[in-house]
Amino acid sequence: MNAGEEMRRQGGDTRGRVIRRAEREDVPDILILIRELAEYERLTTLMSTDEAGLADALFGPHPGAEVLLAHEDGALAGFAVFCHNFSTFLGRRGLWLEDLFVRPAYRRRGIGRALLVHLARLAVERGCGRFEWMALDWNTPAWDFYRAFGAAPMEEWTTFRVTGQALHDLAARK
Numbered sequence: 093m094n095a096g097e098e099m100r101r102q103g104g105d106t107r108g109r110v111i112r113r114a115e116r117e118d119v120p121d122i123l124i125l126i127r128e129l130a131e132y133e134r135l136t137t138l139m140s141t142d143e144a145g146l147a148d149a150l151f152g153p154h155p156g157a158e159v160l161l162a163h164e165d166g167a168l169a170g171f172a173v174f175c176h177n178f179s180t181f182l183g184r185r186g187l188w189l190e191d192l193f194v195r196p197a198y199r200r201r202g203i204g205r206a207l208l209v210h211l212a213r214l215a216v217e218r219g220c221g222r223f224e225w226m227a228l229d230w231n232t233p234a235w236d237f238y239r240a241f242g243a244a245p246m247e248e249w250t251t252f253r254v255t256g257q258a259l260h261d262l263a264a265r266k
Contacts, residue, residue, distance in 0.1 A: 114159035116151040125171045129193040162203045170194035172207045182221035189225035
């Protein structure tokens with residue numbers, strides 16, 4: 093089934109805007125969007141995924157995340173990558189937005205809003221207690237966008253990360 097047939101099957105049309113769940117055959121498009129996001133965020137040096145690794149991570153036996161793709165007039169316009177986390181205080185899972193990206197040519201058309209609303213609805217449908225994400229400190233357009241929807245930065249929290257060799261070193265500790 094081609095992308096147009098898939099969009100029509102899910103109630104969309106090759107004209108206009110369609111948001112749909114990604115499938116394994118979408119991995120090349122997802123990778124293109126990840127590369128464009130890395131360029132926008134000035135983080136290309138951190139990118140190391142490839143099609144095979146991404147396909148396994150998203151569609152293998154233990155998927156680590158889900159992806160929504162946004163199309164406008166049949167063209168790939170953006171995506172959202174998300175997964176579940178868990179709040180011990182709420183005793184419920186939450187929805188974590190790992191990445192939301194709209195290609196520059198499609199910005200200011202409501203696509204980011206449509207993706208965010210779609211995810212919020214999904215969080216409610218799944219009984220999530222919250223919906224959260226991070227934004228780079230320098231990305232004031234994103235901050236303004238998120239604040240317009242009632243999101244508030246959690247300034248009292250700092251994200252910590254262990255990756256690469258430091259992760260292996262930590263795992264090897266006794």
